[in-house]
Amino acid sequence: MAKYDGKDMSFKFGSFTVPAGALTGVDWPDSRDELDATGATQDDKEFFPSERSSQITVNGWDDVGNTIRPAFLVTTAEATCEFYPQGNTSGKPKKSATAFVTQSSFAQVHNQIVPFTITLRVNGAVTHSTAA
Amino acid sequence: MSAKKVSPGKVYVVAKGRIASSRADGKDYHEGQEINLDHCTPEEIQNLINIGLVVEKETAAENEVNHG
Numbered sequence: 001m002a003k004y005d006g007k008d009m010s011f012k013f014g015s016f017t018v019p020a021g022a023l024t025g026v027d028w029p030d031s032r033d034e035l036d037a038t039g040a041t042q043d044d045k046e047f048f049p050s051e052r053s054s055q056i057t058v059n060g061w062d063d064v065g066n067t068i069r070p071a072f073l074v075t076t077a078e079a080t081c082e083f084y085p086q087g088n089t090s091g092k093p094k095k096s097a098t099a100f101v102t103q104s105s106f107a108q109v110h111n112q113i114v115p116f117t118i119t120l121r122v123n124g125a126v127t128h129s130t131a132a
Numbered sequence: 133m134s135a136k137k138v139s140p141g142k143v144y145v146v147a148k149g150r151i152a153s154s155r156a157d158g159k160d161y162h163e164g165q166e167i168n169l170d171h172c173t174p175e176e177i178q179n180l181i182n183i184g185l186v187v188e189k190e191t192a193a194e195n196e197v198n199h200g
Contacts, residue, residue, distance in 0.1 A: 130152055132154055
């Protein structure tokens with residue numbers, strides 16, 4: 001079983017691909033609500049699986065060319081997110097969904113590279129596919 | 133590994149239970165749908181077959197006859 005690092009990851013929001021060298025992290029967990037259906041006389045908890053949801057956190061470095069900020073405004077219309085954990089090459093996994101920006105942060109500190117953190121809310125289903 | 137020789141000119145369909153995302157047109161193709169792999173090298177196509185993402189159309193038809 002081979003492992004891999006995040007060097008080749010790629011993230012795209014609408015037509016905007018986070019520039020190579022600027023992307024440092026993507027966290028895209030999926031979750032599912034659960035309904036407690038346990039009643040009298042039941043010794044073991046019973047649950048119903050319920051709605052699925054997901055949100056995405058993208059981290060990186062801001063660019064002098066000012067392409068990242070305008071691409072991830074909270075006023076930007078929802079668009080398709082495409083995430084390639086191992087890069088956009090044939091046979092590699094891809095995760096995609098429609099999402100909108102819920103938070104856009106560029107925390108600027110003197111004498112440090114300026115990072116950004118973008119949070120997106122997935123609106124609808126997440127598709128797990130394979131690049132072909 | 134399949135012994136059949138792959139080539140970009142052949143017709144491929146997405147395997148059962150899989151979703152293929154074409155790098156050529158950006159669209160998702162679901163099981164049973166034809167997908168154009170002309171943009172892939174023979175090695176890439178062979179790899180997609182090996183990982184169970186696509187099958188040659190004639191192979192898919194044979195499977196339907198045998199199992200359907």
